[in-house]
Amino acid sequence: MLVMPISVIMLFKYGPYWLEDKQILEANNAKEQVNLSANQFDTLFIDSIEVNSTQKAADNSIVIEPEDLDFPYAFSLLTRMMFVSIALGFAWNYPFKLYFRKKRRLQQPSAKLELFCRKWLLKxxxxxxxxxxxxxxxxxxxxAFEIYGTSFKSDTTFxxxxxxxxxxxxxxxxxxxxxYFxxxxxxxxIYLEHVFDSVSLYKTTTTKYRDHIVRRLWINSLMTTLLPLTIVIFYLSLTKTFISEVGAPNLNKDQITVLFGKYVSIIDQSSLFQSEHLFYVNAIDSLLMFIGIFTGILxxxxxxxxxxxxTxxxxxxxxxxxxxxxRQPIDNELDRLAILRTDDEIGELANGYNEMALRITNNIRTLSQITEANQRFVPVQFLQMLDKESITDVSVGDQIQKVMTVLFVDIRSFTSLSEQLSPKENFDFLNEYLGFMEPVIRAHHGFVDKFIGDSIMALFHQKPEDAIDAxxxxxxxxxxxxxxxIAEGxxxxxxxxxxxTGILILGVVGGEGRMETTVISDAVNLASRLEGLTRTYNTPIIVSEATIFSLATHNSYKTTFIDExxxxxxxxxxxxxxxxxHCNEHEKSSLKPALDERITKLKTIVSDLVQKNELLYPYHNLAHTMxxxxxxxxxxxxxxxxGEELIILQAAALLHETGMSWGTENHEEKSTRFAEQVLPQLGFNPEQVNRVNQLIMATKMPQEPFDLCSSILCDSDLDYLGRPDYVPISSRLREEWIxxxxxxxxxxxxxxxQxxxxxxHQYFTDFSRQRRESKKNENLLHIKSHLALMDKLETSEDKTSSKPKTPEEL
Known part of the structure; x- marks a missing residue:
């Protein structure tokens, strides 16, 4: 692109000089012929004819010298070699073209072709x-050989x-x-990521980078300034004409004025014409110069x-x-890495980032492995219930109260079996057995709280059906x-x-040096006792009455009452x-559901309402309602x-504290108003709603039951007074009052x-008196003992403070 316009302009520039040189050369040849003829014996007439004919030929024709054909040949050779180079380049690049064509068509290139492209792409x-x-x-x-290896008759041609x-x-x-660029x-x-594998794309084997950004900036700077400047200087030198070539100093006044303009009056013309370095640009050369400069700049x-x-x-x-x-949160390790496209400082930055990303990825993988390992000791569900994101957030004293279902599973007669095995065989046997059982618990939304020898203690926090299904x-x-x-003999x-199923307290116990997650509840002890009863009654699975009546789908299981x-x-x-x-469809139709569908829906409504105020009421919360x-x-x-009698009782139990959501004062009346809104929507008639409200009002302190059903509800409202968990529950009541x-x-x-x-206080039903009165009296004695101890300590402190001081103390 650069050579072609310059060649055309050079032909225009040197054309007149060539014609002038040719005429001079032909004239010189004619004179030589005249000199040769004068030395011979020919007549003057013949000589004059020859001279005239020679001069006429010189005036009317130009003889093409062999050196004049060198330019077309050189230009033709340059063009032919360029096409040869293009053909060789096409042959060299064809395997790469074939490779990418297959890639675009989602075809697999051959192994040989792929190896060739990987080996030579960077070259x-x-x-x-x-x-x-x-x-x-x-x-x-x-x-160069033609120019400097031979002599030219014409200086213009050279x-x-x-x-x-x-x-x-x-x-x-x-x-x-x-x-190259x-x-x-x-x-x-474009090509890099389609040829190389991940290791080659994201890592470098060199420690010193061969390229530098400053080199490319220098190249751009030189191209920006030097290339246009070179083109201008070249065309300026090409179109100039020295003053000595136009007959200086034999110039008339007009010619001098054209050449020097207004400077004629202030310069010494005699010395000026003696200078061999002065030049000018004539009109045609100026046009050629501007055309050339414009083309070159373009x-x-x-x-x-x-x-x-x-760049x-x-x-x-x-x-x-x-x-x-x-910025991208990418899960795949390689998706975090940047492709090393350059071998300069930017490539060094990308390589450093990749090394950092790999270190971070390895650290994250290590932390994930540690977390997974910790989860085998502390289940993630346990942490979630404690509202902790990581085991590092856990501290001594973290706890939560929650209604959950406990599953205890134990191998019968394992002691006699273990006596026949070595310690290693015992460990292998238990691990193999637990490997069969533990995934089942996880599959049913439960988690293993602990392994106790050959026993498994699992917790299910979603619904009791999960524990039974497991x-x-x-x-x-x-x-x-x-x-x-059996196959192993x-x-x-x-x-x-x-x-x-019951209320559990999940928490963290221990000290700063050693902590452990644990579950504290009478429900855990009862589940363990029920597992022990499976030997007595020779049945594989025993569930408590509390679990049966917590089921929403009781008719899905084959249940049999065993004993009290x-x-x-x-x-x-x-x-x-x-x-x-599990029951089949025929067996399901013959059983009555453990909970009426209306009670199941009411439990959900009450749970959603009460849970909104958990922080305001440490005692009157969902745990108390359940x-x-x-x-x-x-x-x-x-x-x-x-039937209806049990449903009315259960509805009153669920609704009796809902009024706390609108304040503690007269909350029973507020609970009845909420019942009047909710129960009709669930299919309760006005008489049933009124009955529920009467039971709710009977729980208002002081309690005033009026029949057996209201007596049951009043006793249930204060059932904790005669239970082992009286102290923690009463402490939450004190916290709420404060x-x-x-x-x-x-x-x-x-x-x-208290x-x-x-x-x-007195219980109203024989059921509660038999089950709770004795423990309530124990709790009363415990409180009195605590108060007596406080009195004793205060008396001792008073005596110490009132005792006169000895001289030594003074």
Whole structure:
């Protein structure tokens, strides 16, 4: 692009000089012929004819010398070598073209082709530059030999060829540079990620970077300033004409004025004309100069556009990729890494980022592995219930009260079995057995709280059906485990499972040096006792009455009432049921649901309402409501309540504290108004709503029951007074009074209030008196002992403070 317009302008420039040189040469040849003829014996007439004919021929024709044909041949050779280079480049680049064509068509390239492309892709810029350089070097070498290896008859021809050689050399250099940077840009920003694997894309094996941004900036600066300046200087030198060539100093006044303009009056013309360095540009040469400069600048702008664009891409795109990788939350490890596209400081930055990202990824993976390992010791569900995101957030004293279902599973006669095994065999046996059972618990939304020897203690916080389903499936897994034992020549084993639903306190106990998550509740002890009863009643799964009446889908299981038993650690009796599996459709229709559908929906409504005020009421919360509901249900069944009578009792138990959501004062009346809004929507008629409201009002302090149903509800509302968990529950009541009613914080005042209340309180039903009266009296004695101890300590402190001081103390 640069050589072609300059060649045309050079032909226009040197054309007149060539014609002038040719005429001079022909005239010189004619004179030589005249001199030769004068020495011969020819006549003067013949000589004059020859001279005239020679001069006439010189005036009317130009003889083409062999050196005049060198330019077309040189230009043709340069063009042919350029096409040869293009053909060689096409042959070299064809495998890459074939590779990317297959990639675009989602075809798998051959292994040989893929290996070739990976090996040579980064060398594509150098090879293509060498190919195009070879063609230009061949043509330029020939031109240099023709110019400097032979003599020219015409100085104009020599000057023309010399300038054409220089401009061709400059064009060749610029073309080679352009080809190199063109292919380097395409390799780095288009082809790279489609050829190399992840390791090659994101890592470098070199420690020292070969390229530098400052070099590219220097190249851009030189291209921006030097290339246009060179073109201007070249055209200026090409179009100039020295004054000595126009006959100076034999110039007339007008010619001098045209050459020097208004400076004629202030310069010494005699010395001026003696200078050989002064020149001027005539009108035609000026036009050629402006055309040449415009064409050259236009070509330079196009050239510079590509170079600036490539430099922009080589800096901005890698930086943008690094920034995007920093901002993107990507799960895949390699998606976090930036592609190393350059081998300069930007590439060094990307490589440093990749090393940092890999270290962070490895640290995250290590932390994830540690977290997963910790979750095997402390289940993530446990942390979630404590409202902790990580085990690092856990501290001693963290706790929460929640209604949950406890599942205890134990291997029967494991002691006699373990005596036959070595310690290692015992460990292997237990791990294999637990490997069958633990996934079943997780599959049913539960988690293992702890392994106690051969026993499993699991907790289910969503619904009690999950615990029963897990126990049934664990029986199926036990069959598979026994089949393996029999295949190994070992005797099969049998297990028992106990399930109970109740209020649990989950928390963290211990000290700063050693902590442990644990569950504290009578429900845990009862579930363990029920598991022990599976041996007595020879049934694999035993559930408590509380679990049965907590089911929303009681008719989905084959349940059988076994007995009403007293277990160690509990003063009251417990009704127990066996679970023999799931019911089929025919069996489901023959059973009555444990909870009426209306009660199930009411539980959801009440739970959503009460949970909104958990922080305001440490005592009157969802746990208290469910506690009263469970106690009322158990007592109602004990008194043979069923149908509508049991539903009315359960509805009153669920609704009796809902008025607390609108304030503590007269909350029973507020609860009745809420019942009047909700119950009709669930299908309760006005008579049933009025009955529920009467039961709610009976719980207002002082309690005034008017029949058995209201007596059951009143006893259930204060059921905790005769239970082992009286102290923590009463402490929450004290905390609530302090928060809501401005109750005194003095512990003595609280203890006196509790002593007075427990002394006057009485249960109204035989069911509660038999189960709770004895423990209530124990709790009363405990409070009195606590108060007496406080009095004793205060008396001792008073005596110490009133005792006279000895002289030594003074």
């Amino acid at each position: 594509v810029p150098h090879v293509n530059a060498l190919i195009i350089g070879f063609g230009f070097a061949t043509a330029l070498t020939f031109m 000057d023309f060829f010399q300038q054409f050689f220089f401009i061709s050399t400059l064009g060749a250099i610029l073309t080679i540079i352009f080809v 063109w292919f380097r840009h395409r390799v780095r920003f 070509i330079s702008i196009i050239y510079l556009f590509f170079f600036v664009n490539w 922009h891409y080589s800096i901005v795109i890698p930086l943008r990729e690094v920034v995007e990788k920093m 126990a049934i499936e664990m029986r199926e897994q036990l069959k598979l485990f026994n089949e393996r034992l 070992k005797p099969p084993i049998e297990t028992g499972a106990g399930i109970h 038993v007293f277990v160690k650690g509990r003063t009251g009796s417990v009704k127990i049921y066996s679970i023999d599996g 506690d009263v509901f469970q106690a009322a249900t158990n007592s109602g069944i004990y008194h043979s309540f069923e 928060m809501q009613n401005g109750y005194p914080t003095d512990m003595r005042v609280w203890l006196l209030t 002593i007075d209340f427990l002394t006057q």
